[in-house]
Amino acid sequence: MQSNKFPYLRVLPERHLTEPMPYLPLTLERKGNIKEVFGLLDSGSTVNVLPYNIGLELGAMWEEQRISLNLTGNLANFEARALFVNAQIQDFPSVELAFAWTKSEYATLILGQTNFFSEFDVCFYRSQNEFEIKAR
Amino acid sequence: MTVTELLPTLKALNHKEKIRAIQFLANEVAKEENVVFVENQEHEFISQTNSFEASRVLQKLLDERKADAIK
Numbered sequence: 001m002q003s004n005k006f007p008y009l010r011v012l013p014e015r016h017l018t019e020p021m022p023y024l025p026l027t028l029e030r031k032g033n034i035k036e037v038f039g040l041l042d043s044g045s046t047v048n049v050l051p052y053n054i055g056l057e058l059g060a061m062w063e064e065q066r067i068s069l070n071l072t073g074n075l076a077n078f079e080a081r082a083l084f085v086n087a088q089i090q091d092f093p094s095v096e097l098a099f100a101w102t103k104s105e106y107a108t109l110i111l112g113q114t115n116f117f118s119e120f121d122v123c124f125y126r127s128q129n130e131f132e133i134k135a136r
Numbered sequence: 137m138t139v140t141e142l143l144p145t146l147k148a149l150n151h152k153e154k155i156r157a158i159q160f161l162a163n164e165v166a167k168e169e170n171v172v173f174v175e176n177q178e179h180e181f182i183s184q185t186n187s188f189e190a191s192r193v194l195q196k197l198l199d200e201r202k203a204d205a206i207k
Contacts, residue, residue, distance in 0.1 A: 009172040023172045045184040046191040069190040073182035098194040122192040
């Protein structure tokens with residue numbers, strides 16, 4: 001089974017997070033629009049979250065997304081809608097990710113249980129500052 | 137291949153592709169330095185630990201899309 005290892009990354013500019021975090025580099029694609037991003041692997045998150053500006057850069061129109069979603073915490077006050085995006089991680093087969101596309105431009109791109117962790121198995125080796133992704 | 141050789145090709149890219157090339161290079165440098173640049177990071181990160189309803193809705197839509205793809 002294919003598996004790739006990635007380093008924990010230090011976040012810049014340093015404001016809140018000073019420790020390295022498991023940010024995964026991936027390429028998002030939607031209807032021919034491509035965006036290189038880093039997603040935070042968050043096994044405690046129930047959903048994937050896509051910041052507003054990244055959805056726009058992928059060519060998504062807010063008004064065309066009909067399915068509303070309710071998010072929690074600091075995103076509870078922002079509207080969110082379902083958006084499906086193809087994701088490519090290195091040489092893994094491309095997968096379709098379901099995102100809660102939030103109207104907040106200040107959200108972190110989160111990779112959560114639905115559905116990133118359904119598509120990939122993830123092992124965290126924090127003491128070694130790396131994590132491993134395996135295709136399911 | 138050198139940067140000098142690449143420059144004419146980069147110059148010929150359209151605006152959208154130039155932006156993508158910039159993003160690509162920034163990400164490559166970040167990976168080499170083990171850092172990530174996070175834009176607009178003004179809010180503290182709070183995990184969506186309790187968004188169970190949103191999770192159910194997205195999973196239902198995924199299941200429907202997979203069923204439609206099989207048909």
